[in-house]
Amino acid sequence: MNREEIQLCYQTALGFIKDAGKILLTAKDIVLEEKAPGDIVSEYDVKVENVLIRRLKMNFPTHKFIGEEESHRKKRISELSNDPTWIIDPIDGTSNFVRGFPTTCISVGLVVNKEQIMGIIYNPFSMELYTAIKGSGAYLNGERIYSKETENxxxxxxxxxxxxxxxxxxxxxxxxxxxxxxxxxxxxxxxxxxxxxxxxxxxxxxxxxxxxxxxxxxxxxxxxxxxxxxxxxxxxxxxxxxxxxxxxxxxxxxxxxxxxxxxxxxxxxxxxxxx
Missing domain, CATH: 3.40.190.80 (D-Maltodextrin-Binding Protein; domain 2)
Structure with missing residues (x-):
């Protein structure tokens, strides 16, 4: 996958993720299901994942997908191949989300040849958009970010x-x-x-x-x-x-x-x- 193709994937996914964030901002009367002890899922997890996968598949029909709720339904995680693969967490921090605690987000990564090449994380409640394309740095709302240099x-x-x-x-x-x-x-x-x-x-x-x-x-x-x-x-x-x-x-x-x-x-x- 060349740089132009990666950039197209990034711009396309970014729009879809921002739209999915609007779904979370309008959430109310949240219905919960327990997948396993201590592991809950809401109907919004399913809604957001379905929207993202459906829209990405329309634009990239040859790509593969690994989603949290999809994997739960299949009771297995798909093997990672060399094909472009989107790995999606529709709501990371569901327990926080249902309590109104704003440390939660939508997470979408793209892997090609089993290597991470793109990541987008969006918290619509705090308006934090973290993005990265391999080799191009990391950004928060368009501004370059750096980790600390602590070694102790x-x-x-x-x-x-x-x-x-x-x-x-x-x-x-x-x-x-x-x-x-x-x-x-x-x-x-x-x-x-x-x-x-x-x-x-x-x-x-x-x-x-x-x-x-x-x-x-x-x-x-x-x-x-x-x-x-x-x-x-x-x-x-x-x-x-x-x-x-x-x-x-x-x-x-x-x-x-x-x-x-x-x-x-x-x-x-x-x-x-x-x-």
């Missing part, structure tokens, strides 16, 4: 999604890592919205974010935006970031990420031998 974990404000500790298979890992990390970082926050949390690092609000047990749509756009802002993304154990694995460590600098990995690996040695 003791000066890092750390975003940690502790709500995922509700999942029995992840609980020991999360709580053991928390025990180790809380002694190392400057402070801990939790916003319940992966895409916005990573964008907060890209714009320089915070220094680090870590989460296991996510899905590709949670960070398909945000990881690229952070990288284009100068940040660093890897697996929490230090290996190369895998878009489909669901585990991510996002930091403002590589050196800071290396310090987090060291602490995480020590914590993992403990929880893996716990009864």
């Amino acid at each position: 974990i003791g000066r890092a404000s750390f975003i940690y999604e502790l709500s995922l500790a509700k999942t029995a298979s992840l609980r020991k890992m999360y709580l053991t890592r928390l025990k180790y990390l809380i002694n190392e970082v400057e402070g801990i926050r939790s916003f319940g919205c992966a895409a916005m949390s990573i964008c907060y690092i890209a714009r320089g609000y915070f220094e680090s974010y870590q989460c296991d047990g996510l899905f590709p749509w949670d960070y398909a756009a945000a990881a690229l935006i952070l990288r284009e802002a100068g940040g660093y993304v890897c697996d929490p154990t230090g290996v190369e970031f895998d878009l489909l694995k669901g585990d991510i460590l996002a930091c403002c600098t590589k050196k800071l990420a290396e310090q987090f990995v060291e602490v995480v690996n020590k914590a993992d040695e403990e929880w893996k031998i716990l009864p």
